[in-house]
Amino acid sequence: ETGVTQTPRHLVMGMTNKKSLKCEQHLGHNAMYWYKQSAKKPLELMFVYNFKEQTENNSVPSRFSPECPNSSHLFLHLHTLQPEDSALYLCASSQDAGEDTQYFGPGTRLTVL
């Protein structure tokens, strides 16, 4: 199994829908991250979890709700999104939060209609 996996790879949803993105890492890491990548903008850190505890919420709107049931799994629950939320959502993991290098999953391409 490859290091960091994400499902689904593509998602189209309406503004009233509720959906969830899933990330799983098989690297034995303790930290997991959600990033948003929009066209012409740098990668934006959304959330950080270290040992299942949320350690960073980078002023993300409440329509994005993360969940980390264990160190290997990370979810991003989505509800009442806006068209401007359309982007590539990337999950990453590292041995521990902080200095360590981060490894990215393939991403979920999200389109909000």
Added chain:
Amino acid sequence: QKEVEQNSGPLSVPEGAIASLNCTYSDRGSQSFFWYRQYSGKSPELIMFIYSNGDKEDGRFTAQLNKASQYVSLLIRDSQPSDSATYLCAVNVNYGGSQGNLIFGKGTKLSVKP
């Protein structure tokens, strides 16, 4: 506001030439610096990291760090068409605690012409 600046490009070099990618950062306390490569439609892939001033070489790639000038660069020797991608510079910044987070630049698009 902690920032990482990169020239967006595109940077076009002929096959076999040296490609030089540059990055500046604003946080003087940053200790860790990373270069990621991202092909179109794909996720970022780690190429190199550097912690100390000077050069670090790995195959055709050399990372250079100058903390006094807050400058980090990536040299790609003998550039190949397969090196054509967007290169992201990332810098670890701290917000007063022991944990740091990565701040990414917008990336430089490199095109290697056969």
